[in-house]
Amino acid sequence: MKTTGNTVFITGGSAGIGLAIAKKLTAEGNHIIINGRNQERLDNALKELPGAVGIQGDFAVEADRIRVAEELKNNHPEVNVIINNAGAAFGYLLSEETNAFEKAQIEMNVNYIAIIHFNELMIPHLLQKDDAAVVNISSLAVYGSHKFLPTYGATKAALHSYTVALRYTYEEQKNLQIYEVYPPLTNTEFSSYVGGENGIPASEVAEELFLGLEKDQFDIPVGEVKKYAAAVGEAMAKLAAQEANS
Template structure:
């Protein structure tokens, strides 16, 4: 992916990693459209950051995704990058139905069906562009589970394999597929995470991601150094130690 002169839509970018990445990419000379559910946040972003466009989108609503896609493509027919950033996490207790079922359904709907619906809305358009990029967002927890968040772990593992599979199937098109794999980052994904001492500072994470985009054009996975402990545990042969360390040291995070 070239780091400049793109037209980029980022659903789920009204806060956290999404917003920080949107601002960083805008500073690199890209046209950026931020999507999100909350109109007041979108209005605030547009007011504070002239030049960034905004579109209301709720990826849990199939009709809303289709309508937002039409709005984006009407205003920005040169769109060539989609970053499927929308995601939620919930702490779950699988000892009883009331401890997980509602939360699990919400997580899977947002984290897995959301990117699938976005691809359904934009993939034909992206194939019409001379060069295009889709960036999905998984997690270090796709590769090593945190006990407190089973559905989040599973949804991100599914995003990883979905990205791998669609990349293979669309290898004959102009669309490249990248996977952003965050570690725990200081955001509001879970209570206490933004202020925790185990989460990677948000600005450091985004700076490293942009550097990877600039310097490693052939990378399929965007891996900051801090997430490699989780990503490669099985390959290194210390997966059990990674899981034990994660669950002893990090009671909430990603």
């Protein structure tokens, strides 16, 4: 799709990967609207994004999702790209945690249910555009779980499955494209409790997303995730060949 002249809304855009994406797309000539839960943090992020707009809201809350969607459609009708970046993750051991159920509910709500709901609210609007996209920020965790993030991986696997179904649903409508980005461990505050300082810079995720949009590459693995994606692709190709010859 086109990579300049878009109006892009980014959830969780006041820090980390979301802010890095906002900076990159701003530099490439796009109008940016970012969302964040904390107004002060949102205001600070806007200082780094010339011409950007902020909309405060907690995407874990249904009423906030509805309010933000209405504000976008009424006050920023030119929006044509939605980047679902806001996420939740808890690091703990199942053997030591007594509230795993509660934590899993929060993760599943933010990382999966909220995205389905917000896309449902916004896709009818996007379908009216000549060139539109939904970008879901997934994770390396799609390819396997980690004992210190015992329920987070399942939410990202669910998001991946939904994203594939969404892409199939709209594959005949060329004006709406569905992308999925798979970052590895990234050096952000969000991942600090699982060694995020050892991860790649958030700017690398933003660069890979931009290149993916430019090339219409709907699955965008980043960094070390590329080797996992390649291995899965080879396995699927072998399976398809076996089925064709059977």
